[in-house]
Amino acid sequence: MGMRCLIVDDSAAFLAAAERALTGQGITVVGVAHDSAQAIDHIDALRPDVVLVDVYLGAESGFDLAERIEATRRDRSWAVSVILISSHSRDELVDLLHESSAMAFVDKAELSARTIHDALSSTRHGSTA
Amino acid sequence: MLVRPTPPSAWLGIAVALLFITMESLLTLPLHRITRESTPSVIYLLGVVLVSIVWGLWLGVATALASVVAFVYLFVTPISNLADSDVRDVTPLVVFVSVAVVVSALANQSRRRAAQAQESDLTADMARLLLDTDDIAAALPAVSRKITQALDLPAAAIEPEVSASGAEDRRPDRTVPDEIAADGSAREGARRTAFPLRHDGTVLGTLRVPDGVPDRQVLRLEQRVVPPLASLLHAARERAAMVNALALNGEELRARAAQQAALRRVATLVARAVNPAEVFHAVTTEVSRLLDDRHTTLLHFEPDETVTIVATNQPGLLALPHSRWRAVTRDDGLVENGSVAELVRRTGHAARTDSYADLTGPGNACRLALGIQSAVAVPIVVENRLWGTVTVTSAEAEPLPQDAEKRITDFTDLAATAIANADSRAQLIASRARIATAADEARQRIERDLHDGAQQHLIAISLNLRAAEEADLSREQLRAHMAQAATSLSAVMADLRELARGIHPAILGAGGLAPALKALARRSAIPVGLRVDTDHRPPTPVEIAAYYVVSESLTNAAKHSQASAVDVDVTTEPDMLKLAIHDDGVGGADPSRGSGLTGLQDRVEALGGHLAISSPPGAGTSLVVTIPTRTGKPAADLGHVPAPR
Numbered sequence: 001m002g003m004r005c006l007i008v009d010d011s012a013a014f015l016a017a018a019e020r021a022l023t024g025q026g027i028t029v030v031g032v033a034h035d036s037a038q039a040i041d042h043i044d045a046l047r048p049d050v051v052l053v054d055v056y057l058g059a060e061s062g063f064d065l066a067e068r069i070e071a072t073r074r075d076r077s078w079a080v081s082v083i084l085i086s087s088h089s090r091d092e093l094v095d096l097l098h099e100s101s102a103m104a105f106v107d108k109a110e111l112s113a114r115t116i117h118d119a120l121s122s123t124r125h126g127s128t129a
Numbered sequence: 130m131l132v133r134p135t136p137p138s139a140w141l142g143i144a145v146a147l148l149f150i151t152m153e154s155l156l157t158l159p160l161h162r163i164t165r166e167s168t169p170s171v172i173y174l175l176g177v178v179l180v181s182i183v184w185g186l187w188l189g190v191a192t193a194l195a196s197v198v199a200f201v202y203l204f205v206t207p208i209s210n211l212a213d214s215d216v217r218d219v220t221p222l223v224v225f226v227s228v229a230v231v232v233s234a235l236a237n238q239s240r241r242r243a244a245q246a247q248e249s250d251l252t253a254d255m256a257r258l259l260l261d262t263d264d265i266a267a268a269l270p271a272v273s274r275k276i277t278q279a280l281d282l283p284a285a286a287i288e289p290e291v292s293a294s295g296a297e298d299r300r301p302d303r304t305v306p307d308e309i310a311a312d313g314s315a316r317e318g319a320r321r322t323a324f325p326l327r328h329d330g331t332v333l334g335t336l337r338v339p340d341g342v343p344d345r346q347v348l349r350l351e352q353r354v355v356p357p358l359a360s361l362l363h364a365a366r367e368r369a370a371m372v373n374a375l376a377l378n379g380e381e382l383r384a385r386a387a388q389q390a391a392l393r394r395v396a397t398l399v400a401r402a403v404n405p406a407e408v409f410h411a412v413t414t415e416v417s418r419l420l421d422d423r424h425t426t427l428l429h430f431e432p433d434e435t436v437t438i439v440a441t442n443q444p445g446l447l448a449l450p451h452s453r454w455r456a457v458t459r460d461d462g463l464v465e466n467g468s469v470a471e472l473v474r475r476t477g478h479a480a481r482t483d484s485y486a487d488l489t490g491p492g493n494a495c496r497l498a499l500g501i502q503s504a505v506a507v508p509i510v511v512e513n514r515l516w517g518t519v520t521v522t523s524a525e526a527e528p529l530p531q532d533a534e535k536r537i538t539d540f541t542d543l544a545a546t547a548i549a550n551a552d553s554r555a556q557l558i559a560s561r562a563r564i565a566t567a568a569d570e571a572r573q574r575i576e577r578d579l580h581d582g583a584q585q586h587l588i589a590i591s592l593n594l595r596a597a598e599e600a601d602l603s604r605e606q607l608r609a610h611m612a613q614a615a616t617s618l619s620a621v622m623a624d625l626r627e628l629a630r631g632i633h634p635a636i637l638g639a640g641g642l643a644p645a646l647k648a649l650a651r652r653s654a655i656p657v658g659l660r661v662d663t664d665h666r667p668p669t670p671v672e673i674a675a676y677y678v679v680s681e682s683l684t685n686a687a688k689h690s691q692a693s694a695v696d697v698d699v700t701t702e703p704d705m706l707k708l709a710i711h712d713d714g715v716g717g718a719d720p721s722r723g724s725g726l727t728g729l730q731d732r733v734e735a736l737g738g739h740l741a742i743s744s745p746p747g748a749g750t751s752l753v754v755t756i757p758t759r760t761g762k763p764a765a766d767l768g769h770v771p772a773p774r
Contacts, residue, residue: 055639063639088635089626095644095651096636109622 002028003116006048008039008065009085010058018052018111025113036065043069047078050116052106055086055093062086063096083119085111142184146192149176150199161204170200170220177225181232189229197222244349251279252357259365263372265289268365269334276354280346282338287326287358289334322347324355328363391415392539399547402554408547409440412519412540417442420521420533427509427544429517430474443499443522468496469506473518479538481505483528500524507537511545511552519544560731567728575632582624590617637676641666642699645676654687655712656694663701667758674732675699675708678740678754681725682710690714690750704759710752718744 005027009015015032022029030046033039035057043051051069055062066082073080083104086093090105097105104119153172173196181189254275262268269287276285324336336355338347395411409427417425426441472480483503485496499522506520519541523529530536597610629635637645643661650657666672679697686692692714700707718726726742733740738756 056635061639087622087626088629092626092630092634092636092648093639095647096640109619 002026003050003113004028004030004046004048005050005052005116006031006033006039006042006046007052008033008036008057008062009052009054010034010056011054014054014108018108021111022113022116027113027116036060036068039065040068043076043080048080049078050081050083050120052083052085052111052116054108055084055088055096081120081123083116137183139184139188142180142188143191145183146176146180146188146195149179150192150196152176153196154199154203157200157204170204173197173200173225174228177229178232181229182236185237186230186233189233190226193225193229194222196225244353247279248349248353251275251354252361254279255358255361259361260368262365263369265362265365265369272358276336276350276358280349280354282342282346284339286337287334288337289362290332324350326355326359326362328359333359333362333366388419388536388539391419392543395540395543399543399550402550405547405551406440408544412544413440413442416519416521416537416540419536420529423529424522424524426470426520426522427517428470428520430515436470436474439517468520469504470518470520473506473508473520474515477508477510477515479505479507479534481529481534484526502526503528505529505533505537507534507541509541509545509548511548516545516548560734563727564731564735567731571632575628578624578628582628583621586617586621586624590614590621593617633673634676637672638669642672642675645672646679646697646699649676649680649683650697653683653695655683655690655692657683658694658696659699660697661699663699665701667701667706667756670736671706671738671756671758674729674736674738674756675706675754677732678708678729678752679710681729682712682750682752685718685725686712686714686750689718690716692749701758704757706754706756706758708752708754708756710754711749713749715746716744716748716750717746718742718750 019029030048031042033042053062069082085106085108087108104123106115106119177193180192255272258268258272273285273287322338325332326334398408413425413427424443427439429437429439469480501522504522506518509517593614634645650659686695690712692712695712698709730740736756741753744750
């Protein structure tokens, strides 16, 4: 059973490329969202396992959306993991990532089924440690 | 009318008494013939009363006795019968003498009253004359006339005392000839004819009357006229002094008002930020006008030891072919030409020469040619730096007023303000130009980086892929092509990220100063002790400026300071962001040499902030920056490149 994934990004070009790439690597992309409101709607309707959130959602902040999803974790009957993605390197954003509740981060240039799995497992290790 | 303070002469009194007795006797004669038994002696009372009133007691009693004698002689006949005649006939004697005594006493009293009234009138007249005038000396003859009239004196004169010291010597001199001329008895009178007018021991003047004035008049003068006259004279002098003081005050006020008006005119020019040359001209003109149109020159001491005439109304200087000369100080420290401007240049303080008469030297020939006798110079100090001087020269023998320096200083202060303002404006314009240039250069650099880096890589990838598409390649070869393209793309990504970070740190927009500075600190070559104490996010331009100040400082420290550690402190106050950076390196950083610091200064000042650098050799470099965070709109838009996504 493949992983169910929702991608949130304000760039349509990236959404299309990422959906094609991830689908090709065995991930089920259940949907895409262009902004926070759409993302929240889709989470409830499509019940994904993983939400990939771009750090910069135009005028909105990906960090804020990640926090909203985490904050409403108990309202849902299933577990949703959040992975922040960005065209900026982890290096640039590391000081922000430490402060954010969503520890998982994947560089957009390196986005693949494998890096998503790695990010999720490292987060789980981190949270249990 | 009959009772006058001073009775008419006694001879006139005797004549009047005899006349009355004769008339009365003639009148009584017919009556006596009719009534032989009782002759009305009462008629004689008329003369007795009149003489008693007008000429006083003694003449009154004499008239009474004479009337009795006349009556007895004419009507009590024969004389031999007098002794055994009626006691009735002696009655007139007693009655007449009593009437004379009583009436003269009454008359005396009313005469005193009249005298008092007259003296009061005299005092009032003197007060009016002395206190209603601004010129006491001119009023004195009128006062003298009043005294003469009131006391029936032949003449009187009041001599004012010119000076207290000289008066003691001169007064006896004037009286001595009189004393010598007069015999022993006149000596007493001569001394009494001069009445010193004293107040509180100070002699204010002398009242003089001719010799031979009766003692009674002298007594009245002494007791009734001199004291009020002295008091009035004193009051008049006090009043004159006060009026003088007021007039002087008025003059001073007018002078001050003129000064204020002139200052206002110049200040208006300064406030309107007109060309400094216009302000210099106004300063020269106004200073000249305030100091009685004396020649005024405004000089600028150039950094290269030359002196330039900036503005002048000295005709000789206007005619000079060069308005610039070299200020040469001799080895022995003496100034070559001894001018006040040179003194100011040397000392930095105001200078004055009240007379050039005793001076010799090369400068004096020029001064003589220009007709300069005295001069004053006041420094123009712009932001603690001696900029120049305003000199005022006088062609008159008397020196310039003592307060000239003080009055000129008000104008040099304004000139200094105008210069400082012009400097600030020039600096502002230069700073704007630098900011614009920096932005242009940044754009140029970005364009070049894009062109040389990403674009070239992308072209290479494009060629590579096209080649792979067209050639009939094996699966292995195709995979190698794809791997190469992916590697090239990673390089492009890295290039673009580096470029984007140079344009604007993404983390700053997303997380604010604290994470952005943390990122800087982590990348720094020198260990950074970072303390960020912020309770709110300042406006974006302030964050950006603070970020670049830290970034540039860390870069500079790494390049030049040889420091082992850098401390960075950031604190926010309700309306202010404070940034302190200190390294323990070699110091000696000079903002005028590196463009980096100047750029930071421009950036901070454009936001209304302040950047202070202190970098003494051997003691590290300290940078203290304050930027207001609640100024509404920033002072200038830096127009930086928008933040990347």
